[in-house]
Amino acid sequence: MKNSVGRFAPSPSGLLHFGSFITALGSYLQAKSAQGHWLVRIEDLDPPREVSGAAADILFTLEKLGLYWDGEVVYQSTRLARYQDILHSLIQDKGAYYCDCSRQRVQNLASHVYDNHCQNRHLTASHQRAIRFKQTYVIDRFIDNIRQCQRISVPKQHEDFIIRRKDGLFAYNFAVVIDDHEQGVTEVVRGADLLSVTTKQMSLYLQLGWSLPSYYHLPLVLNQNRDKLSKQNHAPPIKLDNITQLLIKGLVFLGQPIPHDWQDGSKEQLLQWAINHWNAVRVPQKDSIIPDLTANI
Numbered sequence: 001m002k003n004s005v006g007r008f009a010p011s012p013s014g015l016l017h018f019g020s021f022i023t024a025l026g027s028y029l030q031a032k033s034a035q036g037h038w039l040v041r042i043e044d045l046d047p048p049r050e051v052s053g054a055a056a057d058i059l060f061t062l063e064k065l066g067l068y069w070d071g072e073v074v075y076q077s078t079r080l081a082r083y084q085d086i087l088h089s090l091i092q093d094k095g096a097y098y099c100d101c102s103r104q105r106v107q108n109l110a111s112h113v114y115d116n117h118c119q120n121r122h123l124t125a126s127h128q129r130a131i132r133f134k135q136t137y138v139i140d141r142f143i144d145n146i147r148q149c150q151r152i153s154v155p156k157q158h159e160d161f162i163i164r165r166k167d168g169l170f171a172y173n174f175a176v177v178i179d180d181h182e183q184g185v186t187e188v189v190r191g192a193d194l195l196s197v198t199t200k201q202m203s204l205y206l207q208l209g210w211s212l213p214s215y216y217h218l219p220l221v222l223n224q225n226r227d228k229l230s231k232q233n234h235a236p237p238i239k240l241d242n243i244t245q246l247l248i249k250g251l252v253f254l255g256q257p258i259p260h261d262w263q264d265g266s267k268e269q270l271l272q273w274a275i276n277h278w279n280a281v282r283v284p285q286k287d288s289i290i291p292d293l294t295a296n297i
Contacts, residue, residue, distance in 0.1 A: 004036025005186045008062075008069075009176070011043045012054035015237035016061045018249075018290055019191065019221040019229040025250045026218045026283070027189035028067050033278035039183055040069040044077045045170055064240050065247070066267045074183065076175055083170045086178055086208070087131065087163065095207055096163060098123035099132045113155035131164040133174070137206040139199040145216045146283050147192065152199050161200050173197055177204045185213055192217040192287065193228060216280060220287040221253065228287075243267045247274070252291040255282040 008024045010016070016024070031038040040062065042055045059073065090096035099118040106114050114132075123129060135158055141151045163174035180188060195217050205212050221229040229235040238246060244262065247270050251258050259265065259273050 003186075004031055004034035005039065005184045006031030006036060006189055007039040007041055007180070007183065007185050008067075009041040009043050009179075009190075010058050011046070011049070012051060012058065013046075013049045014051050014054055014231035014235075016058050017229055017231065017235035018238055019235060021065075021238050021246070022218060022221055022250055022253055023189070023191055024062060024065075024067055025247070026216070026254055027187075029254075029256075029274055029278040030187055030189050030216060030280060032275045034187075036186075037070040038067075039071060039074070039185070041074040041179060041183070042076065043172070043175070044075055045172070045175055061238070061240065065243060066271050074179065076179065079175070079179065080170070082182075083175055083178060087170075087174070090133065090163075090207075091131070094134065095136070096131050096133050097121075097160075098125060098129040099160075099162075100126070100129045111155040113153075114159050114161070116158070116160045119160060127168070128166055130162045130166045132160040133163045133200075133204060133207070134160050135203055137203045139202050142199060142202060142215065144195070144198075145214055145280055147195070147217055147285050150195055150198070152196075156196075157199070159200075163204075173200050173204065177201050177208075177210075180213060181205065181208070181210045187214045187216060189216040189218065192220050216283075218254070219284050222287050222289050224289065226289075229290075244270055247271065249291055253288070255284045257282075 006027045008027050010020055028038050044050055044055065062069070087096065097119060100123060101114065101117055106112065109115055118132070119134060138157050139152065140157050141149055144150050161173060163171050165171060198215055202212055223229050223233065227233055244267055247267060248258055248262055251274055256274060256279070257277050262270060
């Protein structure tokens with residue numbers, strides 16, 4: 001039986017907020033409850049969106065929380081040559097192609113989903129052309145270990161998606177599959193906002209002849225306006241003045257039991273208790289706001 005390997009892969013576009021904390025905590029507990037390894041990868045592939053010092057601050061925050069990772073931290077920015085090698089192989093094997101379609105053209109389509117227009121145009125390399133992955137393994141559904149069976153609309157099933165952008169940056173869906181595979185990740189635990197791209201990533205796994213991981217999509221944290229808590233919505237960073245209480249809030253949000261005497265324990269004791277009692281089946285399927293401890297305990 002394969003050892004369980006999970007990961008937390010934040011982008012350094014801001015400090016750790018409660019939503020990203022939930023992803024870190026959920027992925028950590030899932031891996032450690034199976035006596036597996038928990039990896040950290042910094043997804044720094046989009047320099048214009050990066051915030052100076054954010055990567056170091058994220059790692060510092062994880063350590064303060066007691067969420068210690070196994071092995072070395074991987075930075076995607078150091079792996080560009082590997083991505084290029086696989087991209088070159090796909091193009092050579094006609095598993096990818098150049099595309100000069102604009103975003104406006106796609107938006108003008110009735111489905112608003114790319115129609116594989118450039119698949120047989122045989123375009124050559126250009127600075128103004130993206131590269132798309134040619135779908136050969138069409139997936140219409142998959143099983144998520146939290147949200148059960150997920151079905152994908154017909155247009156999206158067949159969409160050839162971008163793996164390198166027109167500006168030369170590698171796309172998230174491309175790099176994340178390569179890194180998860182080569183790091184031996186067996187369980188992908190992440191936010192439910194990434195449900196929609198999961199079948200694209202699965203298609204890429206299969207095209208490259210790689211084994212699929214298991215997927216666990218956690219509920220999203222919402223603000224008071226019921227919008228997803230995110231850096232784009234100016235979500236405040238988590239405060240580290242009461243780590244035990246923060247961990248309890250995370251466990252409550254994830255539907256996990258908490259010890260009745262949690263106020264008397266250390267963060268290390270609480271995390272070990274949470275590992276021993278972790279049950280992914282208890283994780284809610286619905287998104288919600290940050291829990292109010294006075295109303296839940």
